[in-house]
Amino acid sequence: MRKLWLVGLFVLLSASMSLAQMKLVSQWNCDKASAAQVVGDFTHSSCTAVKGEVGGIKETKGMDAAMAETTGDNATGHGLFISTAENGDKIHYTYTSTAMMRGGEFQSGTNKWSIVGGTGKFASLRGEGTCNGKGNADGTAVWDCTGSYKLK
Numbered sequence: 001m002r003k004l005w006l007v008g009l010f011v012l013l014s015a016s017m018s019l020a021q022m023k024l025v026s027q028w029n030c031d032k033a034s035a036a037q038v039v040g041d042f043t044h045s046s047c048t049a050v051k052g053e054v055g056g057i058k059e060t061k062g063m064d065a066a067m068a069e070t071t072g073d074n075a076t077g078h079g080l081f082i083s084t085a086e087n088g089d090k091i092h093y094t095y096t097s098t099a100m101m102r103g104g105e106f107q108s109g110t111n112k113w114s115i116v117g118g119t120g121k122f123a124s125l126r127g128e129g130t131c132n133g134k135g136n137a138d139g140t141a142v143w144d145c146t147g148s149y150k151l152k
Contacts, residue, residue: 021148024129026052028062032139041068041077047143049083055121055151057085066097073107075099081113089120099133106135115149124152 030047047062061084068077081093094116099109115127129147136142 021150022055024052024054024127024145024147024149026050026059026145028052028131028143028145030062030064030141030143032141041070042066043068047081050142052145054085054091054125054149057087057089057121059083059085059091068097068099070101073101075101075109085122087120089118089122091118091122091125092116095131105139106133106141108135109133111143113145113147122151126150 027050028047029050030045033043033045043064043066045064047064049059049061052059062081064079064081066077066079068075076096076098078094078096081095083091083093085091092115093113095111095113097109097111100107110133111131113129113131115125117123118125127147127149129145131143131145133141133143
């Protein structure tokens, strides 16, 4: 009976650990969207991961596609960010954002993101969090992100 109880406890602990929330802390350096990448309120840019990993695998690069509505110096929008990990698998993020602009250039912003899946190891990945962004004089931006995820 004691062995059965220990096996049951082990199974419960293993199951709870597999569903445990893991912390995500990342930083992204994003290029300025070129004129060829901006169509109306739609933008597309490339990013490079400075730090961050999911499930023990480093994220390396990302592609962002966003729609935004700008009124004066304020912009609100939503988008899709797809990151590529070291092993080639992809992570799919969706987000909503707000930004402060000056002369059409990004100054600062925040976003709320959700991980909605991915490919390979990340197919069942789910998570959520926020990012804070700061624009640089050359039009590039740095985004610091935190959140949590579940990798089933």
